[in-house]
Amino acid sequence: MSRKRKSSEGLNENPKKAIKLRPDLSEITAVIVEVGLGKTRAEILANQLARRGGKRIKQLDSSATHVLIDKKLSVERVKKYLCVKDIPKEVAVVDSDWLSTCLSEGKLVAVDEYILREVKSSDTASACELRKSRVEEIVSDVGGEEVEHSESFNVDVGMGTGGETTGTSTVFSRSPVKYSVVGLQDRSGDDGSDYTDSGDEESKSDRSPVVSPNVSPEKLQTTLVCTQASTSNQGNHNQFITDKLQVLATAYANTKDQWRALGYKKAIASIKNYHKKLETWEECNNLPFVGERLAKKIWEIVQTGHLRRLDHVDPKQDAINLFVGVWGAGPTAAETWVSQGLKTLQDLKNHGKLTRQQQIGLKYYDEFLERMSREEAGKIEEVVKKAALDINPGLEAFACGSFRRGKPTCGDVDIIVSHPDGKSHEGVMARLLEILKSSGFLTDDLTLAENGMQRKYLGVCKLPGENTKHRRLDIIVVPYNEWACALLYFTGSDYFNRSMRLLAKNNGMSLSEHSLNTGVIRKGNEKIFEGTPLPVCTEKDVFDYLGLEYRGPHERDCGKVGVISCRRRDGLVFLEEMSYICVKEDEISLMCNGTRYDRHEVPLNYKDSKFWIYLGTYLGLVLFAGLMSGLTMGLLSLDVLSLKVLQRGGKPIEKKYASKILPIVEKHHLLLVTLLLANAAAVESMPIFMDRISTPVIAIVVSVTAVLLFGE
DNA sequence: TGACAGTGGGT
DNA sequence: ACCCAC
DNA sequence: GTCA
Ligand SMILES: O=c1ccn([C@H]2C[C@H](O)[C@@H](COP(=O)(O)OP(=O)(O)OP(=O)(O)O)O2)c(=O)[nH]1
Ligand SMILES: [Mg+2]
Numbered sequence: 247m248s249r250k251r252k253s254s255e256g257l258n259e260n261p262k263k264a265i266k267l268r269p270d271l272s273e274i275t276a277v278i279v280e281v282g283l284g285k286t287r288a289e290i291l292a293n294q295l296a297r298r299g300g301k302r303i304k305q306l307d308s309s310a311t312h313v314l315i316d317k318k319l320s321v322e323r324v325k326k327y328l329c330v331k332d333i334p335k336e337v338a339v340v341d342s343d344w345l346s347t348c349l350s351e352g353k354l355v356a357v358d359e360y361i362l363r364e365v366k367s368s369d370t371a372s373a374c375e376l377r378k379s380r381v382e383e384i385v386s387d388v389g390g391e392e393v394e395h396s397e398s399f400n401v402d403v404g405m406g407t408g409g410e411t412t413g414t415s416t417v418f419s420r421s422p423v424k425y426s427v428v429g430l431q432d433r434s435g436d437d438g439s440d441y442t443d444s445g446d447e448e449s450k451s452d453r454s455p456v457v458s459p460n461v462s463p464e465k466l467q468t469t470l471v472c473t474q475a476s477t478s479n480q481g482n483h484n485q486f487i488t489d490k491l492q493v494l495a496t497a498y499a500n501t502k503d504q505w506r507a508l509g510y511k512k513a514i515a516s517i518k519n520y521h522k523k524l525e526t527w528e529e530c531n532n533l534p535f536v537g538e539r540l541a542k543k544i545w546e547i548v549q550t551g552h553l554r555r556l557d558h559v560d561p562k563q564d565a566i567n568l569f570v571g572v573w574g575a576g577p578t579a580a581e582t583w584v585s586q587g588l589k590t591l592q593d594l595k596n597h598g599k600l601t602r603q604q605q606i607g608l609k610y611y612d613e614f615l616e617r618m619s620r621e622e623a624g625k626i627e628e629v630v631k632k633a634a635l636d637i638n639p640g641l642e643a644f645a646c647g648s649f650r651r652g653k654p655t656c657g658d659v660d661i662i663v664s665h666p667d668g669k670s671h672e673g674v675m676a677r678l679l680e681i682l683k684s685s686g687f688l689t690d691d692l693t694l695a696e697n698g699m700q701r702k703y704l705g706v707c708k709l710p711g712e713n714t715k716h717r718r719l720d721i722i723v724v725p726y727n728e729w730a731c732a733l734l735y736f737t738g739s740d741y742f743n744r745s746m747r748l749l750a751k752n753n754g755m756s757l758s759e760h761s762l763n764t765g766v767i768r769k770g771n772e773k774i775f776e777g778t779p780l781p782v783c784t785e786k787d788v789f790d791y792l793g794l795e796y797r798g799p800h801e802r803d804c805g806k807v808g809v810i811s812c813r814r815r816d817g818l819v820f821l822e823e824m825s826y827i828c829v830k831e832d833e834i835s836l837m838c839n840g841t842r843y844d845r846h847e848v849p850l851n852y853k854d855s856k857f858w859i860y861l862g863t864y865l866g867l868v869l870f871a872g873l874m875s876g877l878t879m880g881l882l883s884l885d886v887l888s889l890k891v892l893q894r895g896g897k898p899i900e901k902k903y904a905s906k907i908l909p910i911v912e913k914h915h916l917l918l919v920t921l922l923l924a925n926a927a928a929v930e931s932m933p934i935f936m937d938r939i940s941t942p943v944i945a946i947v948v949s950v951t952a953v954l955l956f957g958e
Numbered sequence: 959t960g961a962c963a964g965t966g967g968g969t
Numbered sequence: 970a971c972c973c974a975c
Numbered sequence: 976g977t978c979a
Pocket of ligand 2: 646647648649656657658659660
């Protein structure tokens with residue numbers, strides 16, 4: 247909301263400026279060469295270009311008008327990078343500064359100054375002229391026109407009804423129909439901010455085949471409950487919504503940015519979790535992880551049964567999704583291939599440039615997308631386990647991942663290997679692979695098996711027999727002192743891990759497959775000091791340190807994606823600071839991946855201001871305890887008689903004190919009881935506070951010595 | 959406006 | 970440094 | 976994309 251307000255305000259207040267700063271680049275289709283420019287900068291330029299109507303393409307083709315490169319780059323290198331023999335004359339090879347200048351000047355600047363094409367005798371002149379005239383055309387074209395719509399129009403499409411009339415009524419004239427359908431860019435209405443998102447990831451094309459749309463919700467509801475079976479809590483009442491959103495989620499994951507995709511995923515999980523069919527706008531808008539924009543999309547689906555947005559996905563998207571399915575290929579590789587005109591796996595096999603891993607991924611494309619039965623995973627586990635025991639009967643080997651979580655199907659088999667003696671795990675990997683390979687069980691390596699001190703293996707295996715398929719196999723060999731953290735890590739789920747690690751982070755700790763560290767110091771977001779590993783023997787220890795109730799592997803399945811966040815039972819977000827103290831029992835609970843946890847205490851560290859509070863109270867307690875025991879001894883050793891003597895016959899000061907103390911001492915056991923109680927209370931509560939700023943053992947030791955020194 | 963997990967292998 | 974994966 |  248605030249964004250929209252901002253931009254329209256800006257428009258009203260200073261229309262000239264708004265227009266001036268927005269050159270129309272719609273005639274420009276440019277290849278931006280990242281080499282020398284840097285990926286981030288290239289992307290900023292690309293975003294700006296797209297935002298002003300221009301188009302960036304990855305591969306030089308007939309639609310290209312410009313090639314933007316860093317000025318230090320030789321044209322020869324550019325050719326090599328683009329995999330072309332020659333760059334057509336009509337295409338201007340220009341310094342990327344040209345675009346920057348255009349943007350800052352707010353208009354198209356003559357390109358001449360920026361041309362970087364190699365000077366090759368005669369034809370340069372004509373080429374230059376060609377380009378010049380072309381640019382002039384563009385410039386004149388833009389001179390008469392207004393700007394802005396494509397963007398405000400976009401906003402309206404994205405926001406549904408949200409766009410206020412002020413913008414649309416004043417600005418229209420040219421039909422904006424070509425709202426840049428570039429991929430999935432559904433950009434926010436704010437100006438200025440070039441989002442340099444640069445990160446791509448988040449879920450490879452979600453492999454479950456997208457369920458065909460438009461199944462009657464009623465049907466789904468009934469069928470779902472019985473088909474979904476045991477594992478899920480109660481089934482998805484809104485599949486017709488989540489399916490649609492899922493399309494966008496994977497599209498974003500496979501192309502643009504992981505974070506938008508993450509947003510979608512959380513929202514989808516949230517919807518799946520909802521106990522009933524979504525009916526009112528209120529319901530939509532109150533879902534956790536569903537904000538204004540998604541609420542509108544959801545609401546549109548609820549009302550119309552359709553999401554217009556889905557009609558505008560980039561046609562290339564299908565091919566991209568297809569290619570991201572090959573193991574070892576991500577959004578970048580996929581886009582490269584697509585932009586080279588590749589469309590099918592056949593194309594890829596024949597003409598694509600693949601890494602070694604991707605070749606294997608392609609070879610087993612179908613098999614890798616399949617999930618195996620739990621039973622088969624168990625067999626694979628046995629094979630590996632046997633091989634391990636052959637090496638050393640003391641070795642332990644267990645299948646983790648989805649198998650350990652009890653899932654009915656497994657996408658791969660993840661096996662952890664270690665030895666309780668803490669040493670014998672060394673060198674096991676190589677020997678293990680040797681055995682498994684010689685038996686023909688392992689068919690391909692995705693990681694090179696060359697390195698001697700290897701801890702992680704990714705490969706392909708196949709059970710002996712006729713109708714068996716190639717399966718992905720992951721093996722890790724870990725030192726036994728890391729067993730718990732490694733087991734926790736390898737069991738997942740991935741989102742469970744991420745949640746837990748985030749929780750650790752928010753408490754000044756850091757959780758990895760190696761260890762749980764405390765006392766981590768971060769400056770901003772980067773780690774300054776790694777912290778020190780906490781002693782962790784079992785998975786449960788990690789839960790304990792984090793103040794979580796233990797969850798068995800079967801309960802770590804977060805079909806629900808979610809951030810660990812703290813909420814009150816009554817639903818109010820009490821905000822942050824996991825170190826909040828429970829005053830009333832059970833009042834504080836933890837919401838993780840859609841399920842709640844009650845928390846006990848959490849270790850603190852000096853990063854927290856609370857740490858000092860605890861330290862302070864601790865010291866206070868020590869002194870207090872000392873005072874108490876001192877008083878106990880002192881006061882009780884005085885007898886009433888001598889005090890009375892003092893009261894009468896002592897110096898004036900002594901008299902005064904004596905009469906003050908006397909009434910206290912006279913209530914003899916009352917005094918004793920209070921003192922003892924106070925002392926006991928102080929002493930007892932010391933370790934409680936100490937506990938939270940240190941490990942228990944240390945806490946006890948320190949407490950005891952402190953009491954000895956100051957108290958007794 | 960910045961964070962959304964933390965790590966390791968491959969190129 | 971980037972991409973991709975667990 | 977959402978949240979704080
Ligand atoms: O991004 C990730 C991916 C995986 N893991 C951990 C948790 C996961 O359980 C384990 C094994 O990874 P895998 O990809 O095999 O996931 P899975 O849980 O076993 O599911 P699948 O059935 O697809 O194999 O590695 C992470 O911590 N982060
Ligand atoms: Mg797995």
